[in-house]
Amino acid sequence: MNRDYAISEKWIKASVIGTIWAASEIVFGSFLHNLRVPFSSNVLTGIGLIILISTSYKWTEKGLYWRAGLICALMKTMSPSAIIFGPMIAIFSQSLILELFTRVLGKRFIGFALGAMFAMSWNLVHKILNLIISYGFNLVNVYADLLKYVQRQLNTNMDLVWSPILILVLIYSALGLLSAIIGMRVGKRLISQPAEKKLINHSNSSQVFGQKMKNFNYSIPWLIIDVLLLVTAFVLLSYAPWYIWTSSIAAIATVWIIRYKRALRKLKKPSFWAFFIIITMLTAFVVTRIQSKDLTEGLLIGLQMNFRAIAIILGFSVLGTELYNPKIREFFLKTSFKQLPLALELSFESLPIMIASVPELKVILRNPVQLIYQVISQIDFRLDDLRNKLARKVFIITGTVGEGKTTQVQKIVNELQSRGIPSSGIYSPRIMELGQTTGYDVVDIETGGREPFLRLAEIENHERIGRYSILPKGYDFGRTALKRSKLNNSRLVIIDEVGRLDLDNQGWAENIDELVNSSQFLIFAVRDVFADEVVKKWDLKDYSIFKVSDNPYQQVSEMLISHLS
Numbered sequence: 279m280n281r282d283y284a285i286s287e288k289w290i291k292a293s294v295i296g297t298i299w300a301a302s303e304i305v306f307g308s309f310l311h312n313l314r315v316p317f318s319s320n321v322l323t324g325i326g327l328i329i330l331i332s333t334s335y336k337w338t339e340k341g342l343y344w345r346a347g348l349i350c351a352l353m354k355t356m357s358p359s360a361i362i363f364g365p366m367i368a369i370f371s372q373s374l375i376l377e378l379f380t381r382v383l384g385k386r387f388i389g390f391a392l393g394a395m396f397a398m399s400w401n402l403v404h405k406i407l408n409l410i411i412s413y414g415f416n417l418v419n420v421y422a423d424l425l426k427y428v429q430r431q432l433n434t435n436m437d438l439v440w441s442p443i444l445i446l447v448l449i450y451s452a453l454g455l456l457s458a459i460i461g462m463r464v465g466k467r468l469i470s471q472p473a474e475k476k477l478i479n480h481s482n483s484s485q486v487f488g489q490k491m492k493n494f495n496y497s498i499p500w501l502i503i504d505v506l507l508l509v510t511a512f513v514l515l516s517y518a519p520w521y522i523w524t525s526s527i528a529a530i531a532t533v534w535i536i537r538y539k540r541a542l543r544k545l546k547k548p549s550f551w552a553f554f555i556i557i558t559m560l561t562a563f564v565v566t567r568i569q570s571k572d573l574t575e576g577l578l579i580g581l582q583m584n585f586r587a588i589a590i591i592l593g594f595s596v597l598g599t600e601l602y603n604p605k606i607r608e609f610f611l612k613t614s615f616k617q618l619p620l621a622l623e624l625s626f627e628s629l630p631i632m633i634a635s636v637p638e639l640k641v642i643l644r645n646p647v648q649l650i651y652q653v654i655s656q657i658d659f660r661l662d663d664l665r666n667k668l669a670r671k672v673f674i675i676t677g678t679v680g681e682g683k684t685t686q687v688q689k690i691v692n693e694l695q696s697r698g699i700p701s702s703g704i705y706s707p708r709i710m711e712l713g714q715t716t717g718y719d720v721v722d723i724e725t726g727g728r729e730p731f732l733r734l735a736e737i738e739n740h741e742r743i744g745r746y747s748i749l750p751k752g753y754d755f756g757r758t759a760l761k762r763s764k765l766n767n768s769r770l771v772i773i774d775e776v777g778r779l780d781l782d783n784q785g786w787a788e789n790i791d792e793l794v795n796s797s798q799f800l801i802f803a804v805r806d807v808f809a810d811e812v813v814k815k816w817d818l819k820d821y822s823i824f825k826v827s828d829n830p831y832q833q834v835s836e837m838l839i840s841h842l843s
Contacts, residue, residue, distance in 0.1 A: 289345060289621040291337050294660050296349030296621075298653065299326045303354060303365070319401050320450065323372060324457035325650075326350070327394045330376055331461025332654050334385055335468050343380070347373020349621055368404045372397040390458040398454030402446050464651045471655075496603035500537070504600060507533070508593035515586055520578050527585050531592055538596045671799050671841055672818050673834065676806040677826035680715075683803040684708065687774050689831040690801070690838070691723055694770070697835075699842055700724075702763040703772035704756050704786075705803070706731060720752050722759040723772060729755040743779045753785075760789035764796065769842060772801040777808050781815055790816060799842060 302325045330343050350373075351366040379393030507530050514523040677683045687705045694701055702724040709717040709730075717733040731752035732743065740747040763771045771793055779785035793800055794816045804812050809823060824834050 288339050288341060289618075291339065291657075291661060292342050292345030292349055293621040294657050295329060295333050295337075295342060295346035296353065298657070299329050299346060299350040299369075300353035302326065302329070303350065303369070317449075317453070319368075319405075320398060320453050323368075323398055323401055324453055324460075326369065326372065327376065327397060327454070327457040328461040328464060328650055329654060330373065331390050331394070331458060332464035332468060332650070333657055334380075335462075335465030336657060338385070340381065341377070343373045343377040344370070345621070347377075348618070368401065371400050371404070375400060387458075387462070390462060391455055394458035394461070395451040395454035398457065399447055399450045402443075402450050460650070464654060467651050468655060471651075496600060496605070498603065498605060501597070501600040501603070504534070504593065504596050508589065508597070511589040511593065512586075515582060515589070520581070523585060524581070527589055531588060534592045534596050538592075538599055672794070672821035673799075673801045673838065674809055674812065674821060674823045675801065675803045675826060675829075675834070676809045676823055678806060680708075681826050683805075683826055684774055686826050686831050686834070687772060687801065687803050690835050691772065693831065693835040694838065694842075697839060699770070699839065700768070701770040701772055702759070702766065702768040703770075703774075703801075704759050705772060705774035709733075717746060718775070720756040720759075722755070724759065724762065724768075727755070727759075731756065741784075743784075748779075756786065757789060760786060760793070763798075764789070764792050767796075768798060770799045770801065770838070772803075774803040776802045776804045776812055781808065781811055794818070799838070801838075 303322055306322060306325065330346060334342065347370045351370040354366045354369065375397040376390075376393040379396065380389040383389035383392065511523075511527050511530055514526050518526070675683050675686055677686075684705055684707055688707075691701055691705070704720050704722060706718045706720055708715055709719060715734070718731050719728055720731040721728045729752040730749050732746035732748060734746060736742075737747040737749075740749070742748065760771070760773065773786055773790065773793075776786065776790065780787045780790060802812060806825070812818075813821065822837070
């Protein structure tokens with residue numbers, strides 16, 4: 279059965295948009311939060327909404343918003359911030375809200391405006407929910423009682439409980455409307471003004487990002503343990519006495535801090551401990567003065583709220599780390615969700631380029647429309663770059679030993695030649711004597727030349743692969759044929775019997791390294807047990823797998839012709 283691993287155009291576009299959004303989050307997010315800029319999360323949301331709305335003037339497909347939001351949310355793992363789950367959920371929710379309103383009301387002023395206003399207001403809802411989740415419903419009671427106390431002290435009938443929230447909703451809605459207007463202005467300029475491609479020198483910046491993550495020892499068992507520890511912490515907070523949940527959560531936090539260094543960063547900040555003390559003391563004040571309870575009970579309620587916050591902060595941070603496990607990514611590649619990790623790979627490769635193209639915030643503030651336009655106007659050029667990158671198509675023919683992979687390759691070559699489509703490369707016919715395999719030859723498809731390559735006999739001073747000796751003359755002959763295919767820029771290159779020798783960086787491995795980075799179409803004949811290893815070793819992103827027993831050569835030939843024509 280054919281397995282096609284080609285990424286769709288919609289996901290490629292979502293990758294471009296999501297990467298621009300993620301670049302702005304990573305660059306501006308650290309800058310704004312470090313400076314303690316008021317409404318910094320709203321500024322970041324506004325930039326994201328402008329990016330989504332403006333790009334929809336060029337790319338009109340449905341479903342781009344939520345896809346771009348999902349990619350951006352997952353790329354928040356690249357952010358210097360230790361806490362990623364909160365922003366990830368907020369980003370994806372905002373993209374879903376804008377998607378919903380534009381689906382119902384259309385991509386015009388009313389849809390963009392209301393969608394942006396509700397998406398921006400989600401920040402307020404998200405913050406309130408985070409506080410309630412972190413500190414429990416006790417926080418709601420503290421807030422209400424505190425404002426009622428202030429209301430009595432001011433001797434006013436004005437409802438102070440809801441007034442601050444309503445004022446914030448109006449501010450957030452106004453910021454959302456402003457973002458929608460800027461996004462529409464930028465979008466109209468994308469249509470009316472042609473853009474010039476800008477060359478960006480990103481040198482080796484891609485090596486900087488993700489370097490720390492590569493050295494982390496990911497573990498599926500640890501992911502399960504972390505989930506259980508987080509659930510245990512919440513259960514103890516709700517039902518156990520204070521001396522149980524304080525000691526247990528302290529022990530859990532210690533385990534997490536030892537394994538996950540990034541989880542420690544949040545606890546290193548003085549602001550965290552200052553907030554911890556303020557919440558505890560404020561709760562004690564409210565409980566004792568307003569609810570007429572003793573100081574000890576007030577302190578315990580405040581302490582419980584803060585221990586819940588510690589569990590949330592550390593727990594979601596460590597889960598975010600483990601979920602970046604490459605094995606989880608490989609699992610999704612084999613499911614119907616395979617488009618997402620493929621799009622993410624493109625996004626992570628593009629991220630340094632996008633970050634390099636984002637101007638400084640102070641520059642943006644001078645003329646936001648013009649400068650945001652300059653960044654977003656490059657989306658078509660970036661899309662072309664990704665299309666060219668994915669233009670290489672790899673066809674992998676698989677089967678068991680002796681099932682007919684080489685025969686199928688030969689028939690495909692003959693069929694293509696009969697249609698006037700030349701090919702080059704090598705195939706390796708089996709040498710049989712008295713019904714037994716005694717070796718393999720190597721055939722240059724372009725010239726028809728042939729040389730012995732592997733022989734069953736044990737030959738002194740010759741390298742071996744399994745039971746076979748490697749003949750140097752045949753080995754050099756095959757490498758020369760593949761080098762010529764690369765130099766001549768042959769449209770289609772065939773390599774038969776890619777297997778253990780190549781996976782161990784011998785055989786044709788060096789030639790394959792060069793060919794997979796070219797724009798040439800490739801056919802690999804691979805034993806089925808090696809197929810996944812070949813895909814992983816050469817990081818193939820756009821490929822199809824054909825099992826010999828399920829796919830006649832005519833069907834594969836027609837597929838190739840449709841791509842080569």
